[in-house]
Amino acid sequence: MADPRAKGRHGGRRAGSGGGRGAAGGSGRVGGRPAARRPGTAGDVDPARAVAFEVLTAVREQDAYTNLVLPAMLRSRGVAGRDAAFATELVSGTIRRQGTYDAVIAANVDRPLAKVDPDVLDALRLGTHQLLAMRVPSHAAVGTTVDLVRSRVGRGPTGFVNAVLRKVAAHDLDGWVRRVAPDPVADPVGFAAVAHSHPQWVVEELQRALGDDGELEALLAADNAAPKVTLVARPGLASVEELVGAGGTASSMSPYAVELSGGDPGTVPAVAEGRAGVQDEGSQLVALALSRATVDGRDERWLDLCAGPGGKSALLAALAAERGAGLLASERQHHRAVLVRRATAAARTGLLGVVTADGTVPAWRPGTFDRVLVDAPCSGLGALRRRPESRWRRTPQDLRDLVPLQRALLGSALDSVRSGGVVAYATCSPVVAETSEVVRDVVAGRDDVVLEDATPLFDGVPDLRPGAARLPGTVQLWPHRHGTDAMFLALLRRR
Numbered sequence: 411m412a413d414p415r416a417k418g419r420h421g422g423r424r425a426g427s428g429g430g431r432g433a434a435g436g437s438g439r440v441g442g443r444p445a446a447r448r449p450g451t452a453g454d455v456d457p458a459r460a461v462a463f464e465v466l467t468a469v470r471e472q473d474a475y476t477n478l479v480l481p482a483m484l485r486s487r488g489v490a491g492r493d494a495a496f497a498t499e500l501v502s503g504t505i506r507r508q509g510t511y512d513a514v515i516a517a518n519v520d521r522p523l524a525k526v527d528p529d530v531l532d533a534l535r536l537g538t539h540q541l542l543a544m545r546v547p548s549h550a551a552v553g554t555t556v557d558l559v560r561s562r563v564g565r566g567p568t569g570f571v572n573a574v575l576r577k578v579a580a581h582d583l584d585g586w587v588r589r590v591a592p593d594p595v596a597d598p599v600g601f602a603a604v605a606h607s608h609p610q611w612v613v614e615e616l617q618r619a620l621g622d623d624g625e626l627e628a629l630l631a632a633d634n635a636a637p638k639v640t641l642v643a644r645p646g647l648a649s650v651e652e653l654v655g656a657g658g659t660a661s662s663m664s665p666y667a668v669e670l671s672g673g674d675p676g677t678v679p680a681v682a683e684g685r686a687g688v689q690d691e692g693s694q695l696v697a698l699a700l701s702r703a704t705v706d707g708r709d710e711r712w713l714d715l716c717a718g719p720g721g722k723s724a725l726l727a728a729l730a731a732e733r734g735a736g737l738l739a740s741e742r743q744h745h746r747a748v749l750v751r752r753a754t755a756a757a758r759t760g761l762l763g764v765v766t767a768d769g770t771v772p773a774w775r776p777g778t779f780d781r782v783l784v785d786a787p788c789s790g791l792g793a794l795r796r797r798p799e800s801r802w803r804r805t806p807q808d809l810r811d812l813v814p815l816q817r818a819l820l821g822s823a824l825d826s827v828r829s830g831g832v833v834a835y836a837t838c839s840p841v842v843a844e845t846s847e848v849v850r851d852v853v854a855g856r857d858d859v860v861l862e863d864a865t866p867l868f869d870g871v872p873d874l875r876p877g878a879a880r881l882p883g884t885v886q887l888w889p890h891r892h893g894t895d896a897m898f899l900a901l902l903r904r905r
């Protein structure tokens with residue numbers, strides 16, 4: 411996205427007018443904060459960049475989530491329209507691309523980045539994103555970043571920032587990747603990690619999940635693209651035609667999906683009324699797959715064991731209502747159960763209720779349900795497009811912590827379904843340890859469960875070929891193949 415203000419008040423500004431040190435080094439802590447700092451003052455910083463800087467600070471200092479803090483800050487600062495779009499791209503792109511940008515910045519600073527003032531480093535990342543990925547003219551990218559640093563940190567580091575960014579401006583992104591990434595032949599994973607800005611362990615996990623078929627770079631690149639906004643027309647409550655009439659385009663995989671080309675989805679009447687919602691098409695396909703599985707005999711009681719915040723529950727409840735069935739939505743965390751209630755508020759007969767309960771300790775008799783969804787808590791490494799900071803927060807230890815919980819939840823889902831009923835185990839992660847390995851281990855430990863082929867439940871979805879490390883019959887969606895989050899699904903039937 412080009413800078414809407416490139417020809418505006420910052421566009422013609424001389425880069426680095428803040429003066430100060432001209433070299434990217436000097437003595438002492440680089441970018442140290444001087445007494446002249448005026449916290450909270452906007453100075454002559456444009457509102458979009460000011461918001462972007464504050465969001466980066468909140469993400470770094472308070473572990474805030476970009477997708478929560480950014481819209482709230484845009485609203486509270488009255489930043490809208492093209493400025494809001496610019497700020498959104500600036501924040502999300504900078505955080506997603508942080509791994510690449512840090513390698514570029516490090517190549518232009520004469521000390522470890524850990525010794526650069528964190529506020530200054532954030533500003534350098536913002537400036538680098540504008541220079542290498544946003545088509546902001548160099549003089550504007552450098553000048554506005556220097557202004558930002560002068561306003562938010564102080565005059566001291568402006569010369570340093572000016573010098574570093576001028577060096578960054580000397581090459582384009584590809585040129586920098588060639589200079590700072592490891593050799594792609596000698597170290598393909600190390601190269602991919604720097605070139606596509608993913609932690610190395612994440613690249614390794616994604617590579618294993620994909621298998622060895624040359625798609626890694628396409629997947630990593632897809633993780634760095636802003637996801638499209640997809641709506642779901644909840645059956646019986648809204649129609650695809652209604653959402654298309656509101657400015658969307660019907661999608662080809664989920665019969666309920668409509669892609670929005672822009673604008674605030676909250677202004678679409680069906681969304682505001684809870685008859686439709688914002689939902690990734692992969693999530694829609696997972697809920698649909700559970701509803702499409704054949705079940706002989708009674709088909710009245712459905713369960714969503716890990717329901718918060720309620721997107722899949724809302725679709726399942728609408729589907730259940732059409733068949734005279736009802737869904738119980740269960741969620742361990744109270745505040746997320748509240749979100750489930752809100753998401754399912756428009757559901758009529760399709761909702762049996764929403765309960766706050768630990769799914770590993772079922773509050774119902776064994777065999778109560780005919781269909782059960784376990785959308786398990788997971789690393790979320792399949793949804794990196796929409797959670798820019800998560801790749802930098804997750805660690806391999808998270809996987810070790812999550813797997814026992816995932817196994818326990820799948821076990822209790824299987825206990826909760828009647829003989830002949832089905833359980834769908836889903837994650838928004840393709841990581842083998844929390845997908846195929848969980849399912850394989852749980853199935854191996856029981857003699858009352860059969861793993862079924864789930865691919866026929868994804869009718870109309872192309873390219874569901876198996877992966878080398880994936881259990882046969884399970885389904886893995888991919889951002890680069892399907893344009894969805896990397897949802898995984900296994901279908902299990904109780905004997």
Ligand SMILES: C[S@@+](CC[C@H](N)C(=O)[O-])C[C@H]1O[C@@H](n2cnc3c(N)ncnc32)[C@H](O)[C@@H]1O
Binds near residue numbers: 719720722742769
């Ligand atoms: C991946 S999210 C589910 C997303 C949801 N199905 C949707 O589409 O909106 C996993 C959820 O499981 C919940 N959870 C974690 N541990 C749980 C447990 N022991 N019992 C029930 N829910 C749990 C988390 O709080 C989280 O809300």
